[in-house]
Amino acid sequence: NAGVTQTPKFRILKIGQSMTLQCAQDMNHNYMYWYRQDPGMGLKLIYYSVGAGITDKGEVPNGYNVSRSTTEDFPLRLELAAPSQTSVYFCASSPTGKRGYTFGSGTRLTVV
Amino acid sequence: AQTVTQSQPEMSVQEAETVTLSCTYDTSESDYYLFWYKQPPSRQMILVIRQEAYKQQNATENRFSVNFQKAAKSFSLKISDSQLGDAAMYFCAYRIATTSGTYKYIFGTGTRLKVLA
Numbered sequence: 001n002a003g004v005t006q007t008p009k010f011r012i013l014k015i016g017q018s019m020t021l022q023c024a025q026d027m028n029h030n031y032m033y034w035y036r037q038d039p040g041m042g043l044k045l046i047y048y049s050v051g052a053g054i055t056d057k058g059e060v061p062n063g064y065n066v067s068r069s070t071t072e073d074f075p076l077r078l079e080l081a082a083p084s085q086t087s088v089y090f091c092a093s094s095p096t097g098k099r100g101y102t103f104g105s106g107t108r109l110t111v112v
Numbered sequence: 113a114q115t116v117t118q119s120q121p122e123m124s125v126q127e128a129e130t131v132t133l134s135c136t137y138d139t140s141e142s143d144y145y146l147f148w149y150k151q152p153p154s155r156q157m158i159l160v161i162r163q164e165a166y167k168q169q170n171a172t173e174n175r176f177s178v179n180f181q182k183a184a185k186s187f188s189l190k191i192s193d194s195q196l197g198d199a200a201m202y203f204c205a206y207r208i209a210t211t212s213g214t215y216k217y218i219f220g221t222g223t224r225l226k227v228l229a
Binding site: 035041042044048101102105106 | 149156157158159216220222
């Protein structure tokens with residue numbers, strides 16, 4: 001199994017550009033999450049989903065959107081990139097809310 | 113507010129020695145889960161160990177063990193016989209229930225562990 005796959009691994013965006021960070025898992029996990037990790041900080045939850053068609057906001061959702069049309073995929077959309085969104089983004093999944101996560105390898109995003 | 117505090121930004125340990133990373137948390141719940149994650153330079157987040165709050169016995173996974181003090185809201189990670197491959201950022205995390213009946217995790221700010229040869 002591939003686990004949780006994130007693409008791209010690196011990206012540089014100009015202010016005001018848009019992009020979608022892709023996340024896919026092949027473990028049939030219901031729960032999926034997007035976190036951002038700023039330098040020297042822990043992970044902050046952006047959005048999460050408990051199943052296809054269901055999404056909810058986390059701690060820092062402003063400037064982002066998500067969708068969950070299938071169990072496998074949970075893309076994160078940045079509509080108008082801002083320098084404050086420079087961060088490393090992690091996608092994670094879990095079969096239930098009780099178990100620990102399986103993380104993707106992260107996407108390093110720089111907005112200039 | 114639910115918070116997780118890791119008061120040690122950085123720790124060092126000699127190879128083969130033992131090191132303890134501290135974590136405290138704040139919660140009003142009685143049933144919850146605590147986790148330690150490892151993040152090596154590859155950036156991959158790896159689950160190290162998990163503790164259920166209703167279990168009095170401390171969790172262990174090979175060289176990794178926890179000291180769970182529920183009354184003190186403390187959840188420290190002990191790494192025995194430290195190896196060079198243990199060098200990483202270690203994050204403590206606490207699982208909370210959301211208002212919609214699901215779960216999410218609160219992470220601490222991390223402790224960078226250096227292992228000295």
